[in-house]
Amino acid sequence: MLSKSQARTFFLGGTVVTFLVFIGLTVYSFMPSNDQTNHELIDHQVVRGKELWENNNCMGCHTIMGEGGYYAPELTKVVERRGEAYIKAVMQSPVPWGPRGRKMVKYEMNDEDTEAMIAYLKWIGGIDLNGFDRVVSPLAKDKK
Amino acid sequence: MKYQSQKVAYWFFGLCMLLFALQIVYGFIMGFARIGIDGLHDFIPFNAARAVHTNLLVVWLLTGFMGAAYYIIPEEAQRELVSVKWAYVQLISLAVVGVAAIVGYHFNWWEGRKFLEIPRELDYLVVVNVLLFLGLILATLYKGKRRTTTALVLTMGLVFAALLYLPGMIWFDSQVTDSFFRWWVVHLWVEGVWELIMGGILSYLLIKLTGVDREVIEKWLYVIVGLTFLSGLLGTGHHYYYIGVNKIWLIVGGIFSALEPLAFLAMALFAVYMYRKGEKSHPNKIALYWTIGASIVSFVGAGLLGFAHTLPQTNIYTHGTLVTAMHGHYAFWGAYAMIVLAIISYSLPNMTGRKLYDSARGHAAFWFANVGMLGMTVAFGVAGVAQVYLERKLKMEFMEVQNEIQVHFVVLLLCATLFATGITLYIIEFIKYGKPTDEALIKE
Numbered sequence: 001m002l003s004k005s006q007a008r009t010f011f012l013g014g015t016v017v018t019f020l021v022f023i024g025l026t027v028y029s030f031m032p033s034n035d036q037t038n039h040e041l042i043d044h045q046v047v048r049g050k051e052l053w054e055n056n057n058c059m060g061c062h063t064i065m066g067e068g069g070y071y072a073p074e075l076t077k078v079v080e081r082r083g084e085a086y087i088k089a090v091m092q093s094p095v096p097w098g099p100r101g102r103k104m105v106k107y108e109m110n111d112e113d114t115e116a117m118i119a120y121l122k123w124i125g126g127i128d129l130n131g132f133d134r135v136v137s138p139l140a141k142d143k144k
Numbered sequence: 145m146k147y148q149s150q151k152v153a154y155w156f157f158g159l160c161m162l163l164f165a166l167q168i169v170y171g172f173i174m175g176f177a178r179i180g181i182d183g184l185h186d187f188i189p190f191n192a193a194r195a196v197h198t199n200l201l202v203v204w205l206l207t208g209f210m211g212a213a214y215y216i217i218p219e220e221a222q223r224e225l226v227s228v229k230w231a232y233v234q235l236i237s238l239a240v241v242g243v244a245a246i247v248g249y250h251f252n253w254w255e256g257r258k259f260l261e262i263p264r265e266l267d268y269l270v271v272v273n274v275l276l277f278l279g280l281i282l283a284t285l286y287k288g289k290r291r292t293t294t295a296l297v298l299t300m301g302l303v304f305a306a307l308l309y310l311p312g313m314i315w316f317d318s319q320v321t322d323s324f325f326r327w328w329v330v331h332l333w334v335e336g337v338w339e340l341i342m343g344g345i346l347s348y349l350l351i352k353l354t355g356v357d358r359e360v361i362e363k364w365l366y367v368i369v370g371l372t373f374l375s376g377l378l379g380t381g382h383h384y385y386y387i388g389v390n391k392i393w394l395i396v397g398g399i400f401s402a403l404e405p406l407a408f409l410a411m412a413l414f415a416v417y418m419y420r421k422g423e424k425s426h427p428n429k430i431a432l433y434w435t436i437g438a439s440i441v442s443f444v445g446a447g448l449l450g451f452a453h454t455l456p457q458t459n460i461y462t463h464g465t466l467v468t469a470m471h472g473h474y475a476f477w478g479a480y481a482m483i484v485l486a487i488i489s490y491s492l493p494n495m496t497g498r499k500l501y502d503s504a505r506g507h508a509a510f511w512f513a514n515v516g517m518l519g520m521t522v523a524f525g526v527a528g529v530a531q532v533y534l535e536r537k538l539k540m541e542f543m544e545v546q547n548e549i550q551v552h553f554v555v556l557l558l559c560a561t562l563f564a565t566g567i568t569l570y571i572i573e574f575i576k577y578g579k580p581t582d583e584a585l586i587k588e
Contacts, residue, residue, distance in 0.1 A: 004293075004363040011370035018377040018400075025378075025396060029389045030321070037320045037388045047317045057249075057256035060191025065387045066464030067258060067323060071178070071190050073542040074464060100543040101180055105189045124319060130394065132386030135460055135536050 036128035049120020052113055061104070064124060066132060072104065076129070077137035079122045087121065088114050145494045147218040149225035151580040154495050155235055156211025157488045161571050163204035163242065164481075168564050170197040175560060178546075178553040188250065195249045195261040201476060202259065203242045206305075208484030209341050210238075213281050213298060215491045216348050220295035221288025226280055234276045241269045257322070259330045260312045267313050274306045293362035294351070297369055298344025304337035320388040327383040334476070335379060335404060335446070339372040342442070342483050343411065349435045349490055350415060355424025368410045375403035382454050386463050394456045401454040405447030408479070415439035428493060430506040434486035437514065441478030445521070449474055461536050466549075467528035474521040485570065496577045497584035505576075509569035516563025520556050527552035 028034065053059070061072035068074075078087065090097045090104070091114045097104040109117070127133075145151070173184060173193045182190070218225055225231060245262045248254060254261040262270065281299055285291060312329035316322040347365045351358050381397020415436050426432065449471040453462040462468065489506070493499045500506065527549040534545040 002363065002367070004359060004366065007363045007366035007370070011366045011373070014370045015373040015377070018374055022377045022380070025381075025392065026324075028392065029324070029384075034390045036390070037318060039318060042317050050317065050319055050322075053319075054256035055254075056252065057191045057195060057254050057261065059256055059258050060194045060261075061189075063464040064319065065323065067387070068464070069191060069194050069258075070464065070466055070469060071174075071194070096185070100547060102177075102543060102546065103182060103185050103189075105191070120319075127320065127388040129386045129388055130391055132460055132463060136464065 036130075038123065038126050041123055041126070043119070045116045045119035046123045048113070048116035049118070049123075052109075052117055053120060056105070056107065065127070065129060066136065072102070074136050075121060075124070076127075076133055077125050079118065079125050081137060084118050087118055091117055145491075145580075145584045147224050148582060148585060149228045149231075150215050150218050150491075151495055152225065152228055152231045152235070153211040153215035153491060154580045155232070156207050156214060157491075157574070159235065159239055160204045160208045160211065160484065160488070161574050163200050163207065164567065165571060166246075167197055167200035167204060168560075168567060170194075170200065171560060172557070172564075175553060175557045179550055179557070191256075192249050195254055196246050198259055199245060199249070199261055200242075203238075203245075205338075205476075205480045205484060207238065208488070209302065209305075209338075209345075210234075210277055212341075212345050212484065212487045213277075213302060215487065215495075216298060216345070217281055217284050217288075217295055220290070220292045220348070221285050222290055223284065223288045226283040226287060230276060231280055234273060234280070237269070237273050237276075241266055241273060257312070257326055260326060264313065267309075270309070271306075274309070278303060278306055292358070293365060294344055294347045294358075297340050297347070297365055301337045301340030301342075301344060304340065305333055308332050308337060323387045324384065324389060327380055331380045331383055332377070334480075336373065336376045338480060339376070339407060340369050342438075342479055343369050343372070345483050345487050346411065346415060346435065346439060349431065349486055350418045350422075352490065353424070353426045353428065353432050353435060354418050354422025355426075356418045356422045361418060364410075364414050368407055368414060371403075371407040371410055375400050375407060379404045379454075382456075382459065385456050385459055398454070398456050402451060404454070405443070405451050408443040408447035412439045412443040427499070427501045428490060429502045430510065431486055431490035433507070433510050434482055434489050437510065438478060438482035438486055441474065441482055441514070443478070445471070445474030445476075445478040449521070449525075461532050462528070465528050465531045465535070466524055467532060470521055470524035470528050473524060474517065477517045488574070492574065492577045495580035495584055497581055498577050500573065500577060503573065505569050506573050509566050509573060511566070512569065513563055513566025516559050516561070516566055519559030520563060523552050523556035523559060527556075 059068040061069045063070060063074045065076055091107055091109040093106060094108055096106045170193050173188055174190060174197060176182065177190050214225065214231060245266050248263060249261065253263050255263055281302065285295060285299060308329055311325045314325060343365050347361050350356065350361050378396050378400035381393040382401035384393035384397055419436055453459055453467050453471065493501060530549050531545055534540045534548060535542060
């Protein structure tokens with residue numbers, strides 16, 4: 001029968017080994033040769049877009065790469081799906097955007113911030129998501 | 145109650161009750177918004193309600209864990225807390241930071257990162273607060289007469305939880321890197337170190353409630369937390385399938401997250417077996433219900449419902465849908481909310497000296513809350529599966545689908561009302577116990 005010290009060894013040993021493998025896989029994931037994100041395309045506009053995304057907690061309603069609030073549409077391929085003009089209209093709308101009755105917060109963004117948001121969403125749209133982009137964004141897929 | 149300083153726990157548990165009640169209010173705001181009743185939109189838009197709802201969950205659970213530690217550690221270490229005064233300072237500062245964060249969310253002051261919305265300025269205060277808490281717990285353990293496995297596992301969970309908060313404070317230009325390390329905090333908390341905390345509290349409660357030998361219980365505690373880390377660390381990979389990192393996570397995450405239910409299964413079997421093996425019939429039946437209930441519901445919610453959509457072949461369809469909300473609600477409820485309610489139910493009679501062990505209100509609270517949460521989980525599940533089919537197989541538009549599944553949120557709200565009734569009864573019971581008293585020291 002298992003003793004307490006053997007149980008402790010199982011806990012400590014298992015934890016250390018899996019932790020080391022986890023760190024190794026993390027390093028492997030971020031090696032430049034394994035980049036799936038077009039990291040070199042991240043410019044100041046994309047970074048500004050990410051700041052706006054976070055400062056306005058867009059993820060509290062929308063999802064991006066499948067992560068978010070499940071209350072408003074997934075935005076992973078939104079530029080392909082809707083086009084830049086539509087996104088601009090939503091971002092700069094003087095009244096809460098509310099298609100089919102579900103209201104969005106009114107942002108009334110200026111041109112500069114709107115362009116940053118579009119740049120950010122475009123960059124997101126170019127990421128290789130291991131096939132998820134084909135499932136989550138059928139309209140974008142159908143356009144191809 | 146054996147030590148006077150254990151009374152500190154009562155005030156942490158009181159704060160828990162307050163925050164939990166508020167969390168439910170914001171849950172209702174979100175539920176009504178989903179069926180088109182969103183009159184509060186101008187003041188509390190959905191993203192604010194959601195941030196408050198999820199952050200209150202995290203804060204009240206952490207408050208509960210801290211209260212549990214302040215109650216358990218003196219008994220395990222066989223000495224008073226090193227400083228009661230500083231424990232109260234820690235409680236008040238925790239409440240102030242929490243309130244500041246929640247108020248801030250209503251004024252667009254947040255980070256907009258799911259579960260980690262607390263603004264950076266407050267993050268630093270959280271770190272100071274947690275360091276103070278850990279300092280008090282570690283110093284008490286260090287000066288204590290004994291160091292038990294239960295106390296060590298509980299403390300290890302709390303220390304790792306604090307350390308893992310740090311990766312969430314780093315800014316990344318890339319959304320992918322940001323998401324990757326955000327899961328270091330969120331996943332490794334809820335499917336890693338929080339399970340240590342849960343295991344520590346569960347172990348303490350089983351020792352007290354069943355009378356089974358400590359050595360036997362603590363041996364199995366090691367096995368359970370071993371299984372937790374063995375599966376949970378690499379199981380983080382199930383969050384990395386579709387966020388723009390290497391395909392290797394599809395294999396690693398798939399295999400190890402499929403093993404994650406084992407830790408919860410072990411915990412459920414452990415609790416039920418110890419209960420059966422125990423010869424002691426503790427009069428605090430309510431605490432026993434919450435304890436055994438936590439171990440079983442956590443297996444169903446975190447283990448089985450997690451497994452239901454963890455394999456990459458399934459997750460590619462369910463990722464980013466209400467199926468996740470189904471799993472999330474039952475998992476958090478079973479694994480963490482119920483264990484906090486269990487330690488509160490166990491410690492209240494000991495701190496106040498009032499033995500309301502087996503009241504009808506206490507039982508009603510348990511069953512109403514559990515049946516209500518089960519109903520909510522089913523409603524989320526049905527809505528989620530319908531969403532997956534309509535949106536990802538039939539390729540319908542997001543809002544078209546949302547209108548189709550709206551009826552399930554009516555059911556959700558009805559079940560949530562039952563759940564809220566149960567929690568209201570629990571809070572009434574908490575208030576009925578009254579405040580802790582030194583007289584309880586003599587009665588123990």
